[in-house]
Amino acid sequence: MMRFIRPRLRKPLLRGIALLGIAGAWVIGSHTWEPAIVIAIAAAGQTVYRYIWAGEDTDESALQASRADERQKQVGLRARALAGTVALAAAYAGLVITLAVKRADAWPFAVLLAVTGFAYLLGLSSYGSGEPAPEDEVTAGHQTRSPVNS
Amino acid sequence: MRNRVREQRLQREMSQAELAAALGVSRQTIISIESGRYLPSLPLAFTIARFFDLTVDKMFDPDDKEAGA
Numbered sequence: 001m002m003r004f005i006r007p008r009l010r011k012p013l014l015r016g017i018a019l020l021g022i023a024g025a026w027v028i029g030s031h032t033w034e035p036a037i038v039i040a041i042a043a044a045g046q047t048v049y050r051y052i053w054a055g056e057d058t059d060e061s062a063l064q065a066s067r068a069d070e071r072q073k074q075v076g077l078r079a080r081a082l083a084g085t086v087a088l089a090a091a092y093a094g095l096v097i098t099l100a101v102k103r104a105d106a107w108p109f110a111v112l113l114a115v116t117g118f119a120y121l122l123g124l125s126s127y128g129s130g131e132p133a134p135e136d137e138v139t140a141g142h143q144t145r146s147p148v149n150s
Numbered sequence: 151m152r153n154r155v156r157e158q159r160l161q162r163e164m165s166q167a168e169l170a171a172a173l174g175v176s177r178q179t180i181i182s183i184e185s186g187r188y189l190p191s192l193p194l195a196f197t198i199a200r201f202f203d204l205t206v207d208k209m210f211d212p213d214d215k216e217a218g219a
Contacts, residue, residue, distance in 0.1 A: 059178055069175040071188050 007066040012050035019043035088116045152211045156184040158202040173197055 005013060023039035026032075054065035062068045063076045095109035159169050159180075166184075170177040175194070182188035183198075190198065199209040 057177065059176070062176055062178075069179050070191050070194060071179045071182060072176060 008054045008064075009051055010066055011064055012047045012054065015050065016043045016047035019046065084116065084120075088113070088120075091116060151186065151189060153183065153186065154202075154204070154209055154211075155180070155198060158204070158209075159184075162202075169201075173201060 019039055020043050023036040023043065026036045026039065050064055054061050059068075059072050059075055062072045068076060091109050091112035095106055095113055098104050098106040098109060155169075159166070164172075166177050166180045170180045173180075173194070174197075179188065179190075183190055195206050195210060199206045202209065
């Protein structure tokens, strides 16, 4: 379905839909419309704003418009890595603080910590080879020490 | 690592935007490569070198640490 949507519009639209999801959850949970309408207007506004922003000549705009080159993708990847690290640290801090003060449920932070940690392990197994490197043909049969350890 | 991208581009009287369009990358990436802040991937390094009819080792000099990235 995404193929039929202009690349420049894809990410702004996805974020708009994500915000609409929050608005929908609000309506289901509290049966009041007013805050949900405000969130929906904000969703439409941010979609238009991000679409216009995606047309500019910057690295952020290129990422927003799904037209990033290799360096810009690397920038995006580093930013995501930083966001993941911060999320992990925030979840840990939240867990420790809620356990210490015992004024709120700690389990949402524990779940967030577990999910983030699991995602990291999943990333290692997906992007790494997951198995020891095969023996080099030249050194096969010889006892060699790894240059990394020497 | 020093490179000759800027020198070669100016020799051909090309703008950064024109070179970026020819190589299929952004103007910001050309700026980063020229200033030595970004080392291109091997495929992009080959594309750049071929575009200027040079070899990769003529285009990128690993021995020059002055403008290092």
